[in-house]
Amino acid sequence: MSTPLLICDDSNMARKQVARSLPDGWDVDISFATNGREAIELIKAGKGDVLLLDLNMPEMDGYQVLEAIVKEDLPTMVVVISGDIQPEAHQRVTSMGALDFIKKPVNKDKLTDILKAYGIFSDEEMSFEPVVNTVLEEKVSLSPMTEPVVAPEVIREAEPELVVLDADLRDCYQEIANVAMGQAGDLLARLLDVFVVLPIPNVNLIEVSELSMALSAVEEHESTSGICQGFIGAGISGEALLILNDSSFKDVASLMNYQYEVDESTELELLMDMANLLIGACLKGVSEQLDMTFSQGHPVVLGQHRKISELIATNSTKWKRTLAIEISYNIENYPIKCDLLLLFTEASMITLNNKIAYLLD
Structure with missing residues (x-):
């Protein structure tokens, strides 16, 4: 008899990666949910004897699902599969009833070992191929597992000025950013001995004039300080921006054991430390997933104690149209707010799209 298995993740790319990582020949009836609310409904309907659960999702996240x-x-x-790899995240989900925790991108051997360890799967249960809930698959617009998200002809013929960001591509970039974000967040959590609250990355193809809108979460009345750092790889170039609310400096200094004084040189040192950690870790996370390397330029101070629009204006002539992540x-229990933007040139999307298509094929 097939085991009802539910994969819950807001990313179409992640759902397909998890489905591909199930043990070969396991007799399962697979269903998909795009958020926690759908997952709860499907469990109640008998579709989720086993739940492979993401944490960062809209409407109802993984923590809320475990509570429910x-x-x-x-x-x-429940086995949690998440890009949030902080030790505290692992401890929280297991204390809430999850059997185990696997980091993204999911490793097939690791998933199989965990399923076997908890008696969920055994070699004796193998059949020929899993059954997929086609009704729900249509609901979440899940394309066939062997079909690349980006059509080859689009990759071959597209010119930089014609590049668009459709829903499937945005989903792929968002999932890649989610994994990279989690790796950087883990380093920040370990450095500061805190729990970092991770968002769902925001991905858009935008004009320079829209960059301020991309940072709308930062309060308009508060001044900020920023660092910019260029990066380049094979066919890919861009810049990373780290913007820290000025009100965050005191708490960041305390957590990093700085003897803080209201001094621009001390604040610049703190800003540089944050930029080195977050920008470096995020770019490393992206490069590992795309199987390529980035060379990073020297960090440049955009400004201190200025409005976001002023920071952006400093380099606006260079950015033009950009893929912005x-x-x-x-930081949980601290009023620390830090925004990281990865800005890829529009021409870079040709290479990026090829990388993504190869990754999913």
Whole structure:
């Protein structure tokens, strides 16, 4: 008899990666959910004896799903698969009833070992191929697992000025950013001994005039300080921006054991330390997933104690139209607000799209 298995993740790319990573020949009836609310409904409908659960999702995240499962005593066994790899995240989900935790991108052997360790899967249960819930697959617009997200002819013929960012591409870039964001957040959490609240990355193809809108989460009345650092790889170039609210300096200094005084040189040192950690880790996370390397330029100070629009204006002539990935890091129990933007040139998207198509094929 097939095991009802539910994969819950807001990313279409991630859902397909998890489905591909299931043990070969496992007799399962697979369903998909794009957020926690759908997952709870499907568990109640008997579609999720086993739940492979993401944490960062809209509407209802993974933590809320675990709370609901315990509160309503729902019959499911949960393994969390997430880009949030902080030790605290692992401890929290297991204390809330999850059997185990796997980091993204999911490793097939690791997933199989965990399923076997908890008696969820055994070699004796193997059949020929899994059953996929086609009704729900249509609901979440899940394309066939062997079909690349970007059509080859689009990659071959597209010119830089014609590049567009459709929903499938945005989903892929968002998932890649999610994994990279989690790796950087883990380093920040370990450095500051805190829990970093991770968002869903915001991905858009925008004009320079729209960069301020991409940072709308930062309060308009508060001044900021920023660092810019260029990067380049094979066919890819861009710049990374780190913007820190000025009100965050005192708490960041305390957590990093700085003897803080209201001094621009001390604040610049703190800003540089944050930029080196977050920009370096995020770019490393992206490069590992795309199987390429980035060379980073020397960090440049955009400005201190200025409005975001003023920081952006400093380099606006260079950015023009750009693929912008925005990540807003928050520290639990501290009023620290830090925004990281990865800005890729429009021409870079040709190479990026090829990399993504190869990754998914």
